[in-house]
Amino acid sequence: MKVLVALGTRPEVIKLATVIAALKQRVEVTVCASGQHREMLQQALDAFGLRPEHILDTMSPGRSLNILAARLLEGMDAVLEQERPDWVLAQGDTTTAFCAGLAAFQRQVRVGHVEAGLRTGDLNSPFPEEANRSLLARIASLHFAPTRLAAQALGAEGVDPARIRVTGNTVVDAIHQAQARWPAGIPLGIPTDIRARLDAGPAVLVTCHRRENFGSVMEAFCTMLARLSERHPELQWIFPVHLNPAVREPVHRLLGGRPNLLLTDPVDYHTSLYLIRHARLVLSDSGGIQEEAPTFGTPVVVMRQHTERMEGVHAGFATLAGQDTEVIERSVDAWLGDEARRNSLRARPNPYGDGQASARILAALLDEPCEDFRG
Template sequence: MTNVRKVLTVFGTRPEAIKLFPLVHALAADERFESRTCVSGQHRGMLDQVLEIAGIVPGHDLDLMQPDQTLDALTANLLTGIGRVLDAERPDWVVVQGDTATAMAGALAAYYRKIPVAHVEAGLRSGNIHHPWPEEVNRKIVGAFAALHFAPTETAAEALRRENVAPETIHVTGNTVIDALHWVTAKIEREPALAAGLADLERRFAGKRIIGMTSHRRENFGDGMEGIASAVRRLAERDDVAVIFPVHLNPNVRAVMNERLAGLDNVALIEPLDYPHFARLLAISTLMLTDSGGVQEEAPALGKPVLVMRETTERPEGIAAGTARLVGTDADRIVAEANRLLDDPHAYEAMAKAHNPFGDGRATARIVDLMAAR
């Protein structure tokens, strides 16, 4: 077939892998493209879990994860490492996703070689360069020069227009995370053993309402983590509630949570979950406490209210739709908002049944067709 476009998809963290594997699959299956992948290894173990379940073997693996690596050292290694891959592959397009250091450096390395960049999940903005940090600046950098901006929502598209991004390069596609969640949910239905690892906890907490939890944001390190831990400790005093908390590997998270929450009967501090088990945690939870971006999109797809433990969010659509609520890291407010959802059925139903603004599960197909049309 003539005019086959060579596409290099660059990613390095678990969230990127989740949001990009449907696109990697689609590009590989489409005769209009030659698909190649490069992973940075910015997250190692958590990235590999997603690659395994998605059946992706990267063409290039930079394996850059190091303990206590500074952001500038990581960025330098990413920029030069991805640059070497670009020089070897000479792709027609580079695809990056979101707002990680890998996405920013991958896009910048492509720009230095005048290779056009397609940015998946473009246009998210909190309006504060320190919240989330450094993600807000990472995505703004990519947004300054990407050739195609795949905005998950109209709100994200409008944010790009306000920054004078050329309107003809902006396309509202929905978020690929919904595509990924539909894929893994269907896979679990076919192969229940993929998500059977939570069965013991499900039995242990039978009859209790489960609060699922994630926390890892850099801007919450220190006092923020202390506030979050205090809130969880207080919520666990309820005899009708249990908290399942896959604890992030970062020592700034683990040290606080292990000190404050270890040994509580109603709290399960567990290792990070692979993607099928995380989808299962979403399914069995009554509500989610999180400072993650992706959970704000995924949980509403399953009708689960989200309390966002941050001061700002680059996903205001969820707040506006009523699927999510900003609660910050103040323990009193987290506890009050969680108790409101647990004790007021009307408040719970209003959030659980609100329309998910983040997509319909067809974002990947739209992105592939838009890239093919260029």
């Protein structure tokens, strides 16, 4: 069996690295990097020691999603023609994932969708991710749902239950692998400015990069963070700022120079996990952080109108605060003011996975029996 794994963004690398490692034990594997997020992609590839056999040149600044999709389809078609795989694996909801799946489907190659079934029910939130993953569900041969809730969403859309496997989320596998490589429980190469802030006092981690939060929403978030950092001078606020100019410009303009608020470039995967583990609280619009934080018992205030990851909310790890800064502030203050509530999270299992997702995906591709994740 030959499997082509397509990836193009940092989260895809993180969530597919352990799958690639598991596949290589039993089948022939080829990795294709789409080039969708070239700078941050390479950082993640280095973290896992991955060297793709194919690297496409598809992303240009200022180009539309349609142009990106056209270039991805053309590039993936050439790779499929050369490699002729039995399966194409795509992860999540990116333009890379959808185009890899569509290109495979149109060449009658079976598609396996990792992290299938996540839904908000609103095609515009997040945009275009909700559409990408919904469309992938129509053409995938196997759906690797991370949780039972995701499997139920697929079933409600008419997907044959025989083609759904509840695997757990591969991001939990990645966390286990990463932590195993930390000498004395601390990753190598933590930037000195971040280490100094962690040594200076308890920290709050902030990330924000979603398209629906650009513009006036991003500016409102920044104004809110300025208030929070002033109201909580005992805390170190650490904000790795996304490379997108729509994020960097307002963040640096409105938040630069504050004594207890560190604006830094995007951090590597190991540093990111270490920050989550040591944060008192995370404010984020990231999907991956919602899945990662429960492993460390760290609460998350989700700065989005919808989340396709309600398992963390239901399990008490996350608060879905929306985009209203007053609601976000109240949620932040509620978590910061309730130490007992925060401490209670440490004994709870991660509702997103148990570290065995990659093994379950391999078993499904080989048509071997494997018990579903039941977290």
